Amino acid sequence: xxxxxxxxxxxxxxxxxxxxxxxxxxxxxxxxxxxxxxxxxxxxxxxxxxxxxxxxxxxxxxxxxxxxxxxxxxxxxxxxxxxxxxxxxxxxxxxxxxxxxxxxxxxxxxxxxxxxxxxxxxxxxxxxxxxxxxxxxxxxxxxxxxxxxxxxxxxxxxxxxxxxxxxxxxxxxxxxxxxxxxxxxxxxxxxxxxxxxxxxxxxxxxxxxxxxxxxxxxxxxxxxxxxxxxxxxxxxxxxxxxxxxxxxxxxxxxxxxxxxxxxxxxxxxxxxxxxxxxxxxxxxxxxxxxxxxxxxxxxxxxxxxxxxxxxxxxxxxxxxxxxxxxxxxxxxxxxxxxxxxxxxxxxxxxxxxxxxxxxxxxxxxxxxxxxxxxxxxxxxxxxxxxxxxxxxxxxxxxxxxxxxxxxxxxxxxxxxxxxxxxxxxxxxxxxxxxxxxxxxxxxxxxxxxxxxxxxxxxxxxxxxxxxxxxxxxxxxxxxxxxxxxxxxxxxxxxxxxxxxxxxxxxxxxxxxxxxxxxxxxxxxxxxxxxxxxxxxxxxxxxxxxxxxx
Amino acid sequence: xxxxxxxxxxxxxxxxxxxxxxxxxxxxxxxxxxxxxxxxxxxxxxxxxxxxxxxxxxxxxxxxxxxxxxxxxxxxxxxxxxxxxxxxxxxxxxxxxxxxxxxxxxxxxxxxxxxxxxxxxxxxxxxxxxxxxxxxxxxxxxxxxxxxxxxxxxxxxxxxxxxxxxxxxxxxxxxxxxxxxxxxxxxxxxxxxxxxxxxxxxxxxxxxxxxxxxxxxxxxxxxxxx
Numbered sequence: 001x002x003x004x005x006x007x008x009x010x011x012x013x014x015x016x017x018x019x020x021x022x023x024x025x026x027x028x029x030x031x032x033x034x035x036x037x038x039x040x041x042x043x044x045x046x047x048x049x050x051x052x053x054x055x056x057x058x059x060x061x062x063x064x065x066x067x068x069x070x071x072x073x074x075x076x077x078x079x080x081x082x083x084x085x086x087x088x089x090x091x092x093x094x095x096x097x098x099x100x101x102x103x104x105x106x107x108x109x110x111x112x113x114x115x116x117x118x119x120x121x122x123x124x125x126x127x128x129x130x131x132x133x134x135x136x137x138x139x140x141x142x143x144x145x146x147x148x149x150x151x152x153x154x155x156x157x158x159x160x161x162x163x164x165x166x167x168x169x170x171x172x173x174x175x176x177x178x179x180x181x182x183x184x185x186x187x188x189x190x191x192x193x194x195x196x197x198x199x200x201x202x203x204x205x206x207x208x209x210x211x212x213x214x215x216x217x218x219x220x221x222x223x224x225x226x227x228x229x230x231x232x233x234x235x236x237x238x239x240x241x242x243x244x245x246x247x248x249x250x251x252x253x254x255x256x257x258x259x260x261x262x263x264x265x266x267x268x269x270x271x272x273x274x275x276x277x278x279x280x281x282x283x284x285x286x287x288x289x290x291x292x293x294x295x296x297x298x299x300x301x302x303x304x305x306x307x308x309x310x311x312x313x314x315x316x317x318x319x320x321x322x323x324x325x326x327x328x329x330x331x332x333x334x335x336x337x338x339x340x341x342x343x344x345x346x347x348x349x350x351x352x353x354x355x356x357x358x359x360x361x362x363x364x365x366x367x368x369x370x371x372x373x374x375x376x377x378x379x380x381x382x383x384x385x386x387x388x389x390x391x392x393x394x395x396x397x398x399x400x401x402x403x404x405x406x407x408x409x410x411x412x413x414x415x416x417x418x419x420x421x422x423x424x425x426x427x428x429x430x431x432x433x434x435x436x437x438x439x440x441x442x443x444x445x446x447x448x449x450x451x452x453x454x455x456x457x458x459x460x461x462x463x464x465x466x467x468x469x470x471x472x473x474x475x476x477x478x479x480x481x482x483x484x485x486x487x488x489x490x491x492x493x494x495x496x497x498x499x500x501x502x503x504x505x506x507x508x509x510x511x512x513x514x515x516x517x518x519x520x521x522x523x524x525x526x527x528x529x530x531x532x533x534x535x536x537x538x539x540x541x542x543x544x545x546x547x548x549x
Numbered sequence: 550x551x552x553x554x555x556x557x558x559x560x561x562x563x564x565x566x567x568x569x570x571x572x573x574x575x576x577x578x579x580x581x582x583x584x585x586x587x588x589x590x591x592x593x594x595x596x597x598x599x600x601x602x603x604x605x606x607x608x609x610x611x612x613x614x615x616x617x618x619x620x621x622x623x624x625x626x627x628x629x630x631x632x633x634x635x636x637x638x639x640x641x642x643x644x645x646x647x648x649x650x651x652x653x654x655x656x657x658x659x660x661x662x663x664x665x666x667x668x669x670x671x672x673x674x675x676x677x678x679x680x681x682x683x684x685x686x687x688x689x690x691x692x693x694x695x696x697x698x699x700x701x702x703x704x705x706x707x708x709x710x711x712x713x714x715x716x717x718x719x720x721x722x723x724x725x726x727x728x729x730x731x732x733x734x735x736x737x738x739x740x741x742x743x744x745x746x747x748x749x750x751x752x753x754x755x756x757x758x759x760x761x762x763x764x765x766x767x768x769x770x771x772x773x774x775x
Contacts (some may be wrong), residue, residue: 058760060665072658082659083732083739143758144658502734512718516655516689516735524691549628549694 036154037161042075044068046154054146057133062146069158072144074517075300076491077165079113080499085144086113092163095121109487126162127155172260173488178481180204181235181259183250183288185243187268195463196266196289197236199470202457204234207478235259239274246273254281261493264288264473266466269339275302284494287473287522289466291414292341299520301490303497305469305510306523309345309390309414312434314548315526316410317352319432320386329386329407331359335377339367342390345412349388352548371398383407389431390415397422404430413437413529418465425534432542436526437465438511439541446506465509472508476501511545613757615767620743620752623727625720627686630698630713637724640714642748645682646772648764649743651730652713653689654701656738662758663740668705669761670768681768683711688735690721728752746771 039045044052044067051064069090074080077091088094089111097108100116108114118137121129125136133140133147150158172179182200184193208231237253239246250273262278265288275294278285278301285302293304307314320329334349336342343364350360363377374395381387387406389396396416409431416423416433419440423431437443447464450471454461461467480496501522502514513522525547529539625637641647650667652660664685671678685702687693693701698713707713715721725731730741742755744767753771755764 056662058762060662060669060761062661062665066661071661074657080658081736082656083737085659087658144662499736502736512691514689514691514735516653516692517657518655519692547691549696 035161036157040154040158041161042068042070047157052148052150054148056143056146067146074495076489076495077162078111078487078489078492080495081112088113088115090162091165092167095126095162110485111487123159126159130155130158170260170488170490171258177231177233179233179235179257179259180261180263181237181253181257182263183237183265183274184239185267185274186240188266192289192463192466193266195467196264196470198459199467200234200264200474202459203471203474204232207232243270243273247277250274250277260488261286261477261490263477264470269341278302282490284490286477286497287469289469292344301494302520303494304521306436307521309341309412310348311436311526311548312412312414313345313348314352315434315528315546316388317349318546318548319528320353329358329384331361331385332388333361333363333381333385334388334390335363335365336390337365337367337395340392342415345390371401374398375402378402381406386410393417393422397424399427400424410434419537419539423531428531428534431531433529434526435529435539436523437509439527440539442511443509447508449506450508468508475506476504479504613755613759613763616754617751618754620728623723625716625723627714627716627720628695630695630702632695640684643682644748645680646747647682647684647745649684650741651688651725651738652685653687653735654693654697655689659738659740664705666759666761666764667711668707670764671708671711673761673765678708679710681710685713686721686724687713687715688721688725688738690715690718744768744771
């Protein structure tokens, strides 16, 4: 799987070279110490530590973080588009490129909003643009662009930062190959692992089957060049050992096999080390299959389909919170297994229901154990209690021997197996399940697209939702890359996903996927469902699509 | 819909609108060169289908287009930034003059400017601002919780007369469609400000980046002609 595409010795040289380049470009990529220019660009902070100040002609001033260049021109510096407003790219490449008459003649990769038909900026005209809002051609810049009060030292730091942006070669991108990794933790479910890898490998195979040999450069359309020539290559980074060792393993993998982005992936008990690795290495980590994503406000590179079980906890909290009559439970008993993600979900539910006069009881089952332990944990549960099951199918299935005594039963669909959950017949009537996906009959057309593709490629469907999500992740990355033409910049990939995701019509299991600058969880809600049949995997929604508030 | 200044220049106004977009600034010119289909005409795609065209005002800084228009706000429930559920028509029709715009809190360029304009408008009105209702409806209601909106409002120093609204996606979409600001998805939104002097009166619609002074001017004109 980890294709050795050159001899070891030579590869090491390449790795060393790339590491040297990476350290050369630290002003842009390293998370370590931001330069003065970066602080000004991203946070609107002057060298003095004071906030930068910008004015618009009609008097709407901006200051500090609100004045940061990256708000509009984005972290990549490659600009953005909101409605009819194209915010132009402002990396050195685009500011100083020679004038041409047509965008097709530009000697740099195409970026929306780049202007070919104006004189290149100089340090002087650039400073004038930033201070006075006058463009290289002497015309006033947009009303959106503030005019900044910057001293010479701050200006020099900013201009130097702009010049350095995206200058270093991007790891994982060669003239002919785009390298991607997928990351699997050692405790990932082995069936889901195989299902995911089948989809990834076939997807990459298919993608490359459409790529012919290098074609002549087509000056009329750079979009075509990219689509015709670049191969996708997958590197599977299988982690071993304890989570505390993963970061070092991942760094080693990245040094040996530089990749442009991480695509999909599969986690178990924790994903946090992978999340933090991606953030630290400025590596987009796109749509992994994890029940418990890491929620870190302000992190840029990891992007998830949803908040997983944390979303489920909020859904249940909303249901319990809406009961104010005599049926409202007095006690909330949560059952989870030690060493599984249910513990975090239970904590999130407790936090979300806090202050409602409920008594919380957490019952942590041993790491592994039989149904007796589960039965014992439920023994004192009665009609005045609400029971929440953060359990996997094996445990859920073993409930047959236990009578249903709780006044209300909630269960995690993500952990318990969704509609295929082996919940015993006696429990099915009383149990309400969180369902953070579109309902089966409503998503049929969208997921049939994926399952049809699996069938043609002879991919066994062993973990339908994980496999459909994996296929969706591939499709989202492929689509986004096609819009990026050949501007392979990691930050730009994330930014284009942020703004472009809402276009997507085939959204698999999800009714709707949207992001925006700063948003990292694409599907925001879920249903509460009940089982409609004592045996068959049939569910019925008992709520609308709920987005927890 | 009725043209504000001169009802005979409909077609000219259309051409003029395009020309302005090309000529105004680097930013607009970029758009004219590379803009995708479906992002709406410069003066608001839906707005031009009626009997009149837009009246343009072109300052040194921004291009705006004005119309008067009738809208039928849908009877949808919204959730205000104080957490209270309200009906949109009742919020609009409480008797006060209304200024209305559509924003979302993750928006990094257009919305902060629109919100800043509202903030400065409030400040410039001074004590009089207590008599006018400013409303900002989220076009990203899935992300914009009442708490998030309240935080956003605080950041812009919104007084109690300026309220932000969220709700279900369907409710937000219905409001966006009713006021002809829906552009297919949130990242395609365009700056629009709507003013109305009193319930039952027509709306004044301003497309483009209106400055706080221009907004104040339009507001006073509207009240004077009430």
